[in-house]
Amino acid sequence: MTEPLFDRLCLIGAGLIGGSIARRNREGHALAREVIVTANSQATRDRVRELGFADRVEDDIAAAVRDADCVILCVPVGVYAQVMAKIAPHLKPGAILTDVGSTKGSVIRDLTPLLPAGVHLVPAHPMAGTEYSGPDSGFPTLFEGRYVIVTPTEGTDPAAVEKVRELWRRCGSMIESMDPVTHDKVVAIVSHLPHLIAFTICGTADDLSEETRESVLKFAASGFRDFTRIAGSDVNMWRDVFLNNREAVLEMLARFTEDAQAFGRAIRWGEAGFIEDRIKRGRKIRHSLIERKQA
Amino acid sequence: MTEPLFDRLCLIGAGLIGGSIARRNREGHALAREVIVTANSQATRDRVRELGFADRVEDDIAAAVRDADCVILCVPVGVYAQVMAKIAPHLKPGAILTDVGSTKGSVIRDLTPLLPAGVHLVPAHPMAGTEYSGPDSGFPTLFEGRYVIVTPTEGTDPAAVEKVRELWRRCGSMIESMDPVTHDKVVAIVSHLPHLIAFTICGTADDLSEETRESVLKFAASGFRDFTRIAGSDVNMWRDVFLNNREAVLEMLARFTEDAQAFGRAIRWGEAGFIEDRIKRGRKIRHSLIERKQA
Ligand SMILES: NC(=O)c1ccc[n+]([C@@H]2O[C@H](COP(=O)([O-])OP(=O)(O)OC[C@H]3O[C@@H](n4cnc5c(N)ncnc54)[C@H](OP(=O)(O)O)[C@@H]3O)[C@@H](O)[C@H]2O)c1
Ligand SMILES: NC(=O)c1ccc[n+]([C@@H]2O[C@H](COP(=O)([O-])OP(=O)(O)OC[C@H]3O[C@@H](n4cnc5c(N)ncnc54)[C@H](OP(=O)(O)O)[C@@H]3O)[C@@H](O)[C@H]2O)c1
Numbered sequence: 001m002t003e004p005l006f007d008r009l010c011l012i013g014a015g016l017i018g019g020s021i022a023r024r025n026r027e028g029h030a031l032a033r034e035v036i037v038t039a040n041s042q043a044t045r046d047r048v049r050e051l052g053f054a055d056r057v058e059d060d061i062a063a064a065v066r067d068a069d070c071v072i073l074c075v076p077v078g079v080y081a082q083v084m085a086k087i088a089p090h091l092k093p094g095a096i097l098t099d100v101g102s103t104k105g106s107v108i109r110d111l112t113p114l115l116p117a118g119v120h121l122v123p124a125h126p127m128a129g130t131e132y133s134g135p136d137s138g139f140p141t142l143f144e145g146r147y148v149i150v151t152p153t154e155g156t157d158p159a160a161v162e163k164v165r166e167l168w169r170r171c172g173s174m175i176e177s178m179d180p181v182t183h184d185k186v187v188a189i190v191s192h193l194p195h196l197i198a199f200t201i202c203g204t205a206d207d208l209s210e211e212t213r214e215s216v217l218k219f220a221a222s223g224f225r226d227f228t229r230i231a232g233s234d235v236n237m238w239r240d241v242f243l244n245n246r247e248a249v250l251e252m253l254a255r256f257t258e259d260a261q262a263f264g265r266a267i268r269w270g271e272a273g274f275i276e277d278r279i280k281r282g283r284k285i286r287h288s289l290i291e292r293k294q295a
Numbered sequence: 296m297t298e299p300l301f302d303r304l305c306l307i308g309a310g311l312i313g314g315s316i317a318r319r320n321r322e323g324h325a326l327a328r329e330v331i332v333t334a335n336s337q338a339t340r341d342r343v344r345e346l347g348f349a350d351r352v353e354d355d356i357a358a359a360v361r362d363a364d365c366v367i368l369c370v371p372v373g374v375y376a377q378v379m380a381k382i383a384p385h386l387k388p389g390a391i392l393t394d395v396g397s398t399k400g401s402v403i404r405d406l407t408p409l410l411p412a413g414v415h416l417v418p419a420h421p422m423a424g425t426e427y428s429g430p431d432s433g434f435p436t437l438f439e440g441r442y443v444i445v446t447p448t449e450g451t452d453p454a455a456v457e458k459v460r461e462l463w464r465r466c467g468s469m470i471e472s473m474d475p476v477t478h479d480k481v482v483a484i485v486s487h488l489p490h491l492i493a494f495t496i497c498g499t500a501d502d503l504s505e506e507t508r509e510s511v512l513k514f515a516a517s518g519f520r521d522f523t524r525i526a527g528s529d530v531n532m533w534r535d536v537f538l539n540n541r542e543a544v545l546e547m548l549a550r551f552t553e554d555a556q557a558f559g560r561a562i563r564w565g566e567a568g569f570i571e572d573r574i575k576r577g578r579k580i581r582h583s584l585i586e587r588k589q590a
Contacts, residue, residue, distance in 0.1 A: 202577035282497035
């Protein structure tokens, strides 16, 4: 049997991501000898008790982190600062503080000021998810075969970084390192902007005249269907992502808007060559993805 | 055994759509006693002969249509006018001329001026497709359970319209009627704009700095993956769709761009309520689609 990586692992937040990490440990992947879970509401904590995927559920967040060797924030990135204010005084010296947030610059901004001496901060982001959320939505194989991006800051203890990498290896993931600025730009274009677009186009359709909207729902071809699949995601999480990756999302939106306007202009003026070029570039990226087995 | 609907059915174009109609007949769905196929290039015509899904392959387009009771244009909408110029003098009196083009206003614009007296024009659009094209890509079940929108013009012989509806019923489709203007708006938002966006965002990603682009390909999360699936489609077909549904696509692009800009502005100014509202609307449309079993 593999030795558990941590003695006590504390998960703050028991939704899709936190619930999946806890279930991974339950299935014998030796993340920790004991997994302690807490969440914001009594309802969620009670549900976690019912589901039984944690060894211990704590109503008090200070008690939850007190003896933990590793604490993972699994909450929307917008509440990191307030959660940190509550836990910082109770973190054990030598403990590792890590997270799963979809943005990394804001996470470092919000956690670093209150970080106690001797606690190791190792931000991370598992590139895995579904459109579901809450304590019932997690499952132990969520992270298998998916990338986890670790964004350690300079001077972080290499042993702590290695432990976080090993945690994700035991979850079945491939691990990459990146600086937080690059991370935020990459996720802005591969994930945040596509979600912004999907949310937007649903609203655009919803604003059409009654008659057209009825037909839109009826004839939603595959194009629109794929967009709405993305648009099914959690409100709080996505609001926080947009607000906490502002610079990168706005940069990518501006670039995209310029490009879409140029496409529109080419349609208006009948510039067939320009349109063909755009379509061909789309196919080219598509083919690169297929070669990389990502599509 | 069902009586064949037509004696001689001529398909101009033997790609995804034409090839699927021909194969549907081969599988015993009684579209016609004889299916005659032609295409632009010698290579495609030879390939159709090899594949054997047509009863007769004609190199000469005039010969192909000459004795047909029904002719279906299965070519990109940008070549309708030139194809019509070639076939109009050879269409049999009483014949039905129909099509499968993704735009309907442009089709009526391009076909009506040369329509011989006594030939019945019944434009139609099967809302079915894949990202593949060419003579090898078709299959007989492509249209099963999918909508076909028929856009007859005023004064069209009801018997001719009914025959086209029956043809698509035999292909397994559900049939709806719509005026061409509404059709063009609906497909602009459910299909053409999503494709424009998908083609564009691939280009936007491709223009990023070398380093970011590498990571984009590596970490393409599901959001981006769905977009590139759409972006895999045929160049000529899509160029023609954009150029021939110009007004509706530009209108939908303008509406969408305004909405995306408003979303960006809310991010810039931290307007959480606005962002939440947009996300909720996306989820609402998503749920309507699920209730309609379209998602
Ligand atoms: N879902 C994805 O696709 C995905 C992918 C990668 C990364 N992420 C990141 O993972 C994190 C969690 O996402 P998720 O999908 O697991 O969300 P989720 O299913 O909505 O779960 C969020 C959890 O955080 C808890 N929480 C919220 N505010 C809290 C507070 N102030 N104190 C303590 N607990 C609090 C919630 O408790 P209650 O239930 O009591 O409110 C809930 O248990 C986010 O930062 C997100 O960006 C998500
Ligand atoms: N694919 C979809 O998702 C989809 C869905 C609904 C409707 N449609 C519509 O269906 C039509 C056909 O699309 P498709 O996907 O079947 O395209 P495709 O697979 O590319 O096939 C197009 C066919 O048209 C032929 N063709 C092109 N120009 C011609 C000309 N001047 N004269 C005679 N034949 C010509 C081509 O012959 P060669 O091979 O010799 O060039 C080819 O056989 C388009 O109007 C499209 O808008 C497509």
